[in-house]
Amino acid sequence: MPLYLFLSTAMNRILYLLAWVPLLWLSTACTDQCTETRVFKQYTSIALTTTQVRQGVGVSSPQPLVKPGKIYTKDGYLFINELKEGIHVIDNRDPSSPKQLAFINIPGNGDIAVRDQFLYADSYMDLVTFDISNLTDIHEVARVQNVFTQGQFDGGWWSYQSTVANALIYDQRVDYVKQIVQTNCEATPALQPVWLASSTFFSSASSDMTTGATGGSSGTGGSMARFALYDRYLYAVGSSDMKLFNVQQPARPTFSTTVSMGWGIETIFPYKDKLFIGSQAGMLIYDNSNPDQPRQLSTFSHARVCDPVVVNGNTAYVTLRSGNRCAGTTNQLDVVDVSDLLNPKLVKSYPMRNPYGLGVDFPNLFICEGAYGLKSFNASDPLQIDRNLQEYMEDLQAYDVIPLGSVSGQKVLLLIGQDGFYQFDYSNPARLRLLSKIPVSRPDLT
Amino acid sequence: MLVGSTSALWAQMPLPVVKRAHPFVNYTELGGLFGRVAYPTFAGSPTEQVENKVSLTIQSFNGVQLQPRLAVGGVVGIDWYANALLLPVGAGLRYDLTRATLRNVNVYVAADVGYGLTWLNKASTGNELANGGLMLNPGLGLRFGKPGHGAFVLSLSYKRQVVDASKPLGGNDIRRDEHRVYNRLAVRLGCSF
Numbered sequence: 001m002p003l004y005l006f007l008s009t010a011m012n013r014i015l016y017l018l019a020w021v022p023l024l025w026l027s028t029a030c031t032d033q034c035t036e037t038r039v040f041k042q043y044t045s046i047a048l049t050t051t052q053v054r055q056g057v058g059v060s061s062p063q064p065l066v067k068p069g070k071i072y073t074k075d076g077y078l079f080i081n082e083l084k085e086g087i088h089v090i091d092n093r094d095p096s097s098p099k100q101l102a103f104i105n106i107p108g109n110g111d112i113a114v115r116d117q118f119l120y121a122d123s124y125m126d127l128v129t130f131d132i133s134n135l136t137d138i139h140e141v142a143r144v145q146n147v148f149t150q151g152q153f154d155g156g157w158w159s160y161q162s163t164v165a166n167a168l169i170y171d172q173r174v175d176y177v178k179q180i181v182q183t184n185c186e187a188t189p190a191l192q193p194v195w196l197a198s199s200t201f202f203s204s205a206s207s208d209m210t211t212g213a214t215g216g217s218s219g220t221g222g223s224m225a226r227f228a229l230y231d232r233y234l235y236a237v238g239s240s241d242m243k244l245f246n247v248q249q250p251a252r253p254t255f256s257t258t259v260s261m262g263w264g265i266e267t268i269f270p271y272k273d274k275l276f277i278g279s280q281a282g283m284l285i286y287d288n289s290n291p292d293q294p295r296q297l298s299t300f301s302h303a304r305v306c307d308p309v310v311v312n313g314n315t316a317y318v319t320l321r322s323g324n325r326c327a328g329t330t331n332q333l334d335v336v337d338v339s340d341l342l343n344p345k346l347v348k349s350y351p352m353r354n355p356y357g358l359g360v361d362f363p364n365l366f367i368c369e370g371a372y373g374l375k376s377f378n379a380s381d382p383l384q385i386d387r388n389l390q391e392y393m394e395d396l397q398a399y400d401v402i403p404l405g406s407v408s409g410q411k412v413l414l415l416i417g418q419d420g421f422y423q424f425d426y427s428n429p430a431r432l433r434l435l436s437k438i439p440v441s442r443p444d445l446t
Numbered sequence: 447m448l449v450g451s452t453s454a455l456w457a458q459m460p461l462p463v464v465k466r467a468h469p470f471v472n473y474t475e476l477g478g479l480f481g482r483v484a485y486p487t488f489a490g491s492p493t494e495q496v497e498n499k500v501s502l503t504i505q506s507f508n509g510v511q512l513q514p515r516l517a518v519g520g521v522v523g524i525d526w527y528a529n530a531l532l533l534p535v536g537a538g539l540r541y542d543l544t545r546a547t548l549r550n551v552n553v554y555v556a557a558d559v560g561y562g563l564t565w566l567n568k569a570s571t572g573n574e575l576a577n578g579g580l581m582l583n584p585g586l587g588l589r590f591g592k593p594g595h596g597a598f599v600l601s602l603s604y605k606r607q608v609v610d611a612s613k614p615l616g617g618n619d620i621r622r623d624e625h626r627v628y629n630r631l632a633v634r635l636g637c638s639f
Contacts, residue, residue, distance in 0.1 A: 030480065030481040030482065030604075030629055030630055030631045031481060031482055031483060031484060031629055032481055032482070032483040032499065032626065032627065032628050032629055032630075033626075033627040033629065034483065034485075034624055034625070034626040034627070035624070035625050036613060036622065036623070036624045036625075037621070037622070037623055037624075037625070038613075038619060038621070038622045039619065039620045039621040039622070040616075040618040040619045040620060041618040041619075041620065042618075155618065176620060179489060181485075181486070181489045182484070182485040182486060183485055183624060184483050184485045184495070184497055185483055185499075185527075185528070185529060185624075185626050185628070186528045186529045187529075188529060188569070188570045188573045189572070189573070189613060189614055189616075331572070331614075331615065351571065353612065354615055354620075354621075370620065370621075371620055371621040372621070
């Protein structure tokens with residue numbers, strides 16, 4: 001037999017035999033492998049003394065970002081909160097190369113507001129005022145003591161009873177734990193039932209608020225802020241009340257009043273001469289025509305609150321997030337018609353992965369999806385927002401955004417996430433162009 | 447008379463057979479995907495639960511006979527897993543191990559590779575499929591039929607499909623995703639021509 005014929009038949013026979021090899025895999029291979037990766041927060045109780053907190057205030061050289069929180073900007077300068085540690089001060093007059101100038105150590109800090117050359121920061125139970133007229137020489141100039149009694153950072157609560165002698169501040173440390181589990185590939189955990197809301201409202205300072213009604217210029221916070229500056233007052237929202245600080249003399253804020261509001265208060269949104277307060281019980285509307293004495297006008301008890309809102313004209317955009325002490329287990333964006341302030345109407349709800357802060361520079365709407373990235377929408381049609389997703393950046397983390405509008409020919413978007421601080425040019429909102437990034441040195445989340 | 451006989455003549459003449467260089471080949475099959483899954487009773491538990499799985503699969507291979515033994519083409523199917531309805535599309539080949547012209551029953555090797563699309567899937571809120579994934583499907587089959595005519599097909603293959611799904615976030619969750627690799631034995635019946 002010719003060699004090639006012999007070889008080809010032999011090869012055919014070998015192939016024939018080899019073809020049965022896949023069947024050997026039967027016993028081992030026919031098992032589905034489904035692994036679920038879960039990252040969740042774990043809380044550990046810790047305690048601090050008031051001396052530690054008050055004497056821990058100081059200024060040091062720039063530090064790397066470790067656990068960034070909220071962002072605040074004024075006149076080209078950026079203030080980035082380092083959760084419970086202090087504030088990074090950054091010269092951002094050139095968005096493509098931000099320069100870290102200093103780090104202000106403030107134990108228990110979560111929120112920032114700036115009026116003229118004075119920076120207000122919370123430090124657990126106190127409100128501290130810093131003079132930032134000279135950024136090479138930032139110093140504490142005033143402190144209002146024992147105004148706040150409790151608060152939460154990243155889900156962990158702290159509390160302090162000033163009336164008890166030698167009281168300690170009880171806090172919770174938050175750790176991120178990653179768990180990998182084999183599953184049966186089929187489980188579809190259901191979301192717990194939530195009340196249907198006919199109207200929803202919530203928020204915190206929106207970037208619409210750039211100047212106080214009378215004198216003084218304020219900076220801009222992100223949608224996650226708890227502080228709001230309006231007219232001659234600083235409004236600081238707590239969990240059951242709102243504290244008003246008179247900042248007519250910006251160097252020396254004085255505690256003015258506490259407006260008790262019930263339970264589960266989370267956010268505040270001043271709008272014209274009204275205040276919209278979001279709480280778990282409902283939406284409260286206050287008349288703020290007399291800024292030192294807000295009066296409650298009405299309550300909508302079917303509201304579901306908790307998360308930030310931004311407003312543009314007659315439309316409010318609200319994100320609701322699960323894992324929040326507020327509402328149930330839903331993750332969505334609500335578009336609300338607020339043309340009638342006393343009767344906000346839900347226009348449409350859009351499901352989201354896990355939305356945190358948001359920002360609007362109409363028609364651009366930016367939604368931060370936490371560990372799941374940043375979404376850029378065209379919101380010109382409120383009923384088709386989900387179909388107008390212009391860009392979805394999945395490989396970064398997004399906690400809050402501030403769309404600054406036009407800054408020296410570019411449209412700058414400030415974005416803070418667990419993995420870093422980003423600045424984008426959104427002149428083309430379908431292709432965000434990265435201008436600069438300050439990375440987080442040891443990101444907790446992967 | 448002339449017309450009648452001409453048409454009768456045409457009816458009797460054999461039609462010229464056009465032999466195509468690469469004739470069209472189709473295999474359409476329907477069957478089941480068999481397998482099982484083993485998972486701990488709860489996270490960290492030393493005890494394991496095992497469940498058997500059966501899913502429906504339908505597939506159509508459409509291609510050309512490149513060589514007497516080898517057909518190459520595209521594959522489209524539907525796999526209906528318990529929690530995912532996928533549309534795998536890709537390329538495949540069918541290679542005869544025995545010479546088809548000699549026998550009525552032939553053995554062939556099939557190999558498909560593709561991507562599982564998630565367009566058809568509808569999931570409970572929060573459980574959406576984030577991404578489809580790679581589909582691999584090598585195996586063997588038997589073809590029963592006279593050469594040149596249609597045939598019945600019985601195939602046995604290993605099917606591997608990767609899919610990424612999201613899970614709803616609970617109280618303290620930051621992120622929760624599921625990566626699935628389905629490893630199944632596909633037993634399918636069908637026909638080919």
